Amino acid sequence: MLKYFILTCGAIMIFFPLLAQKTEDATAIVRKADERMRGKTSIAEMSIITVRPKWTRTMDMKIWTKGTQYAMILVQAPAKEKGTAFLKRNKEVWNWLPTLERTIKLPPSMMSQSWMGTDFTNDDLVKESSVIEDYAHKLLGSAMEAGRDCYKIELIPKPEAAVVWGKIILWIDKKEYIQMRTEFYDEEGELSQTMVGSELKMLGGILLPSRMEMIPVGKKGHSTTLLYKSLVFNTPLGDDFFTTVKMSRVK
Amino acid sequence: MNRIAGIWILLLSFCQAMAQTDSVAESTPARFQVQGYLKNLQTLAFSPEKGSLTTSNFLHNRLNFSYQLSPGLSVRLELRTRLFWGEQVRLTPDFAQLADYESGIMDLSWISIEAPALVCHTIADRLSLNWQNQNWDITLGRQRINWGITTAWNPNDLFNAFNFFDFDYEERPGSDALRVRYSSDGMSGFDLAVSRGKAANTTTAALLYRFNTGGYDLQFLGAWYRDDLALGAGWAGSIGDAGFKGEATWFQPRSGFADSTGTLSLTLESNYSFETGWYIGAAYLFTGTGHSDPNALDLLTAQQLSAKMLMPFKHAVLAQSAKQITPLFMANLSLIYCPGPDALIVFPVLTYSLNDNWDLNFVAQSFFIPENMRFKNEGNALILRLKWGF
Numbered sequence A: 001m002l003k004y005f006i007l008t009c010g011a012i013m014i015f016f017p018l019l020a021q022k023t024e025d026a027t028a029i030v031r032k033a034d035e036r037m038r039g040k041t042s043i044a045e046m047s048i049i050t051v052r053p054k055w056t057r058t059m060d061m062k063i064w065t066k067g068t069q070y071a072m073i074l075v076q077a078p079a080k081e082k083g084t085a086f087l088k089r090n091k092e093v094w095n096w097l098p099t100l101e102r103t104i105k106l107p108p109s110m111m112s113q114s115w116m117g118t119d120f121t122n123d124d125l126v127k128e129s130s131v132i133e134d135y136a137h138k139l140l141g142s143a144m145e146a147g148r149d150c151y152k153i154e155l156i157p158k159p160e161a162a163v164v165w166g167k168i169i170l171w172i173d174k175k176e177y178i179q180m181r182t183e184f185y186d187e188e189g190e191l192s193q194t195m196v197g198s199e200l201k202m203l204g205g206i207l208l209p210s211r212m213e214m215i216p217v218g219k220k221g222h223s224t225t226l227l228y229k230s231l232v233f234n235t236p237l238g239d240d241f242f243t244t245v246k247m248s249r250v251k
Numbered sequence B: 001m002n003r004i005a006g007i008w009i010l011l012l013s014f015c016q017a018m019a020q021t022d023s024v025a026e027s028t029p030a031r032f033q034v035q036g037y038l039k040n041l042q043t044l045a046f047s048p049e050k051g052s053l054t055t056s057n058f059l060h061n062r063l064n065f066s067y068q069l070s071p072g073l074s075v076r077l078e079l080r081t082r083l084f085w086g087e088q089v090r091l092t093p094d095f096a097q098l099a100d101y102e103s104g105i106m107d108l109s110w111i112s113i114e115a116p117a118l119v120c121h122t123i124a125d126r127l128s129l130n131w132q133n134q135n136w137d138i139t140l141g142r143q144r145i146n147w148g149i150t151t152a153w154n155p156n157d158l159f160n161a162f163n164f165f166d167f168d169y170e171e172r173p174g175s176d177a178l179r180v181r182y183s184s185d186g187m188s189g190f191d192l193a194v195s196r197g198k199a200a201n202t203t204t205a206a207l208l209y210r211f212n213t214g215g216y217d218l219q220f221l222g223a224w225y226r227d228d229l230a231l232g233a234g235w236a237g238s239i240g241d242a243g244f245k246g247e248a249t250w251f252q253p254r255s256g257f258a259d260s261t262g263t264l265s266l267t268l269e270s271n272y273s274f275e276t277g278w279y280i281g282a283a284y285l286f287t288g289t290g291h292s293d294p295n296a297l298d299l300l301t302a303q304q305l306s307a308k309m310l311m312p313f314k315h316a317v318l319a320q321s322a323k324q325i326t327p328l329f330m331a332n333l334s335l336i337y338c339p340g341p342d343a344l345i346v347f348p349v350l351t352y353s354l355n356d357n358w359d360l361n362f363v364a365q366s367f368f369i370p371e372n373m374r375f376k377n378e379g380n381a382l383i384l385r386l387k388w389g390f
Helices: A002-018 A026-037 A108-112 B002-024 B087-091 B095-099 B294-299
Strands: A041-052 A055-066 A070-077 A085-089 A092-097 A102-106 A135-145 A148-157 A167-173 A179-185 A191-203 A206-216 A223-233 B032-047 B052-070 B073-085 B109-115 B118-132 B136-143 B175-182 B189-195 B204-213 B216-225 B228-239 B242-253 B263-273 B278-287 B315-326 B329-338 B343-355 B358-371 B374-389
Touching: A026 A135, A026 A148, A055 B343, A102 B228, A102 B242, A108 B242, A108 B263, A135 A167, A148 A179, A191 A223, B052 B087, B073 B087, B073 B095, B095 B109, B095 B118, B294 B358
Parallel strands: none
Antiparallel strands: A041 A055, A041 A223, A055 A070, A070 A085, A085 A092, A092 A102, A135 A148, A148 A167, A167 A179, A179 A191, A191 A206, A206 A223, B032 B052, B032 B374, B052 B073, B073 B118, B109 B118, B118 B136, B136 B175, B175 B189, B189 B204, B204 B216, B216 B228, B228 B242, B242 B263, B263 B278, B278 B315, B315 B329, B329 B343, B343 B358, B358 B374
């Protein structure tokens, strides 16, 4: 459960900030995009679909975020998990279990557990600011992706950065600043996994991929897809929304 | 009883009508909601010592209904129905009456089938009216008041002691109570509850205050608890990356308050998750009223437990480990050791997800007590559970 929580918080915080300003400086694109999202809110309804050669599991969720400080997730499906909620306030995380009618405070170590069952890693998801601070950015040039003209930006980790990737390459649409494709390379320089955005829609007043699929290399039939059903940015959400009392009440 | 049956039928017919509304308005929650599950449990209980072997089967259904009358006002009804059949029903005298145990002041349960080897029992373990606004939350009726802050044992949970071994009824019976909660900031606040049971001396009135500071959730409580006055505290926080939680409650008899001696119920626990997917946890429980006779294990039935005595022995230590073996398969092992009588309980749980809404569990509970310097197997239960959530 928690992995989905962090997975989705992370996905929102990492991937949407990359809607950059109109500048061709690679770092500026990434930084301004990131800053643009800070201090604002999002409310999203999405499905996470985990696909393996022999099975598929789907989870529906509603997620509220405010900056990187606050997040709340409500599980809407499957039925057996419905009503389960998670709250993140800075470094503290709580879990509401409707069957027990109680809140459980989770130990910090649960934040760093591995994301078994999805194709995301801890480093992808938790360290949401690392795209800016932990990498040096370099504009490689232009490339077409899904029929759209994109900036191709290379991210190389800074020597002191504690990240698992050896390199990340981003494809960002020149016109709408949509992150269309991301390639994650391991420390040996081998391609490890690819994240592909597709099915562009107006979400939260911005054109965004409503479908994001993470595909690991060399694992046939494995993928994890985030499917956005709705997304609203900048709805006023007070800090008092992100509380344990509210967590037990959200619907 | 008939009234409840009537409500049930009425609510079920509502579900049909509301189902369509629900699918259209995807992002606004429906005013009427129904949820539940159906479980099938096959149990094999055996004791090599007594040479006994008993099978039992039951179907366990739960239907949770809630209806939003107005933005702040809602009603809730939850029904638990169990259909038992087979050997255990046949061999247990008055099985139906035992199943029909109810401690609340309202009689909200009934037996609909009672045959030599077949019993069907239904209880409304939640029936309440709730009103809430930004700061206040008031619930009247049968409800669960869960004050636990730790995971395994909860000395602060005065209203609804949780039996660690009763894994199939995590909702627990409700208390017939009035509960008033107030919070100005959503992270701290007061929780006042008054409940009464059918039996004498079952009145509990308690006030709890909780808040969050410095990475810790803290709570303090004072209560008129049956024949005692109780004072308690609990916390949930962390040391490094490991969780660190605890609860303690002191019970002082009201009669002869000054000269009688009270008793303490206290728990401490810690847990940790490794990046490899392993989870480990440890807990300790001190029970002032605990026994040292290993045969006190028999007291470990739901009806005997209370916040004052969550385990029948003075000391209990729990070691727990869990591992997500595949995304669909979870293994969990709990070992409980009680140093006084040297009782050991082994409690593994395996969970396999068959699809989004179907789970298969295998659960075992084995009890050992010492004899001639070694552990003697006193009794075992093997349970296979299939669960469908809807």
